[in-house]
Amino acid sequence: MIGVSTALCIREVGRRRGREDFTFQLHAVINTFTYILKGRDMAYDFLYEVADGVATITLNRPEVMNALTFKVYAELRDLFEALRSDDAVRAVIITGAGDNFCSGGDVHQIIGELFKRDMQGHLEFTRMTGAVVQNMRRLDKPVIAALNGMTAGAGAVLALASDLRIASERARFAFLFTKVGLTGADMGAGYLLPRVVGMGRAFELLLLGDTIDVASAERYGLVNRVVPHEELLPAAYQWAKRLADGPTLAISMTKRMLNQELNMDLDSAVEAEAQAQALMLMGDDHRKFYEAFQSRQRKA
Numbered sequence: 001m002i003g004v005s006t007a008l009c010i011r012e013v014g015r016r017r018g019r020e021d022f023t024f025q026l027h028a029v030i031n032t033f034t035y036i037l038k039g040r041d042m043a044y045d046f047l048y049e050v051a052d053g054v055a056t057i058t059l060n061r062p063e064v065m066n067a068l069t070f071k072v073y074a075e076l077r078d079l080f081e082a083l084r085s086d087d088a089v090r091a092v093i094i095t096g097a098g099d100n101f102c103s104g105g106d107v108h109q110i111i112g113e114l115f116k117r118d119m120q121g122h123l124e125f126t127r128m129t130g131a132v133v134q135n136m137r138r139l140d141k142p143v144i145a146a147l148n149g150m151t152a153g154a155g156a157v158l159a160l161a162s163d164l165r166i167a168s169e170r171a172r173f174a175f176l177f178t179k180v181g182l183t184g185a186d187m188g189a190g191y192l193l194p195r196v197v198g199m200g201r202a203f204e205l206l207l208l209g210d211t212i213d214v215a216s217a218e219r220y221g222l223v224n225r226v227v228p229h230e231e232l233l234p235a236a237y238q239w240a241k242r243l244a245d246g247p248t249l250a251i252s253m254t255k256r257m258l259n260q261e262l263n264m265d266l267d268s269a270v271e272a273e274a275q276a277q278a279l280m281l282m283g284d285d286h287r288k289f290y291e292a293f294q295s296r297q298r299k300a
Helices: 004-017 022-038 070-085 107-114 119-138 154-161 189-197 199-208 214-220 229-244 248-263 266-281 284-299
Strands: 047-051 054-059 091-096 143-147 150-152 164-168 172-174 225-227
Touching: 054 070, 054 229, 070 107, 070 119, 091 229, 107 119, 119 154, 143 154, 143 229, 150 154, 154 172, 154 189, 164 214, 164 229, 172 214, 189 199, 214 225, 225 229, 248 266, 248 284, 266 284
Parallel strands: 054 091, 091 143, 143 164, 150 172, 164 225
Antiparallel strands: 047 054
């Protein structure tokens, strides 16, 4: 029998998710409850720590360039879902151990296994990997990718799904799906990449699958900033801490509006922003800013 609190959570998820199916909603609720009950010290197949409002995810298979496994995909999907209800986390960093960010799916552990599956099995896998990106985009908290080396395949899409991308001078990028006989539009890349770099560059990167250096990535607009290798994590943490210490609701609303307005016309976008800003004008964060500003003016 589902308890009252569980039913209320399911209703809230349903309200926020609208047209999504009940099974997905129920999975989200169960996953969030599991995260809360077990705490943030759950064992993952990657490193995870929270400090000063910043959660840091470190993909931790450096011997294989932090290639992703079935388990890592599932854990990332569930963690990004659960972080929506974790008030102790206000910003997220995702990076890789060693000299690389992520080389994509593990050829030995994933590709070989997938050859044994039928169409339904393949679809279950591709929907799971896509859910990682969906949950990253749905998270109303900023996600920063600290890209320390090779960023390829699914790893490139994880970077793309982040809100901000800081790259080491040693970083390289490859949306290499077509080179292994797969569509370049995977995990939402066909949706996100044109919105970041434009349609022309997206065709180039997804059709050819070539590796580009960090200078090209910065020129294309794929990364926000390039820093010396040893300064990568401090730079990412500086941004994350600044966001974590900032006005939480304002930052959350900004990410939400940017996501929602992608498919709106101008009139709809302006009206949505008017309503959102009217709400924010009534909030405590804005009042605190105004009172602090008035205090400084009086002292001056």
